[in-house]
Amino acid sequence: MLRPKALGKDHSGALLLLALGAGVLALGLGYKTGSLNHMGAGFIPVVLGALMMAVGVAIGVTAAPAGQETISHPLPGDGSKRGPEWRGWLCILGGVVAFVVLGQYGGLMPATFASVFVSALGDRNSSVKSSALLAAALMVFCLIVFHYGLSLQLPLFRWG
Numbered sequence: 001m002l003r004p005k006a007l008g009k010d011h012s013g014a015l016l017l018l019a020l021g022a023g024v025l026a027l028g029l030g031y032k033t034g035s036l037n038h039m040g041a042g043f044i045p046v047v048l049g050a051l052m053m054a055v056g057v058a059i060g061v062t063a064a065p066a067g068q069e070t071i072s073h074p075l076p077g078d079g080s081k082r083g084p085e086w087r088g089w090l091c092i093l094g095g096v097v098a099f100v101v102l103g104q105y106g107g108l109m110p111a112t113f114a115s116v117f118v119s120a121l122g123d124r125n126s127s128v129k130s131s132a133l134l135a136a137a138l139m140v141f142c143l144i145v146f147h148y149g150l151s152l153q154l155p156l157f158r159w160g
Contacts, residue, residue: 010063017056025049091122107158112142 007015028045099115113135120131146152 008063008065010059014056014060014063017052017059021049021052021054021056023049024052085122087124088122092119095119095122103154105158107156108142108147108152108154109139109156111154112139 024045026049028042028049031042031045032040033042033046034040095115095118098118099111102111102114115135116138117131117135120126120134121128143156146154147156
């Protein structure tokens with residue numbers, strides 16, 4: 001009896017990206033895609049589905065054969081088991097909540113600043129000063145891109 005070769009983690013991830021990208025692309029084609037100048041509802045799903053499939057192919061082609069993967073520890077430390085990083089989780093979720101609440105009641109600028117500031121504090125190496133500088137820089141970037149460049153309908157400041 002022939003047994004199929006086991007897939008490595010990278011190959012499994014590549015197949016998952018390919019399948020998910022194909023599904024998103026197929027569903028997106030059910031909507032009008034339009035053109036770059038007049039995008040329809042299906043334009044972004046089709047593009048994102050195609051990009052997911054391209055990333056899946058790139059991962060699959062560059063992946064090491066099953067059983068020959070090198071084990072690395074992408075996080076600092078010795079790679080030993082540690083508990084969840086609650087500070088990071090809570091700060092990132094708090095940043096999302098801050099954007100939603102302040103976007104509704106404060107506008108784009110306070111929402112962007114608070115979201116980036118709170119999320120940046122999730123990094124143990126980040127100080128309050130560096131988080132504030134990052135938040136201010138991204139606030140200026142969002143002002144230029146979303147307000148002036150894309151004319152986003154979210155007001156810059158809203159009181160109440």
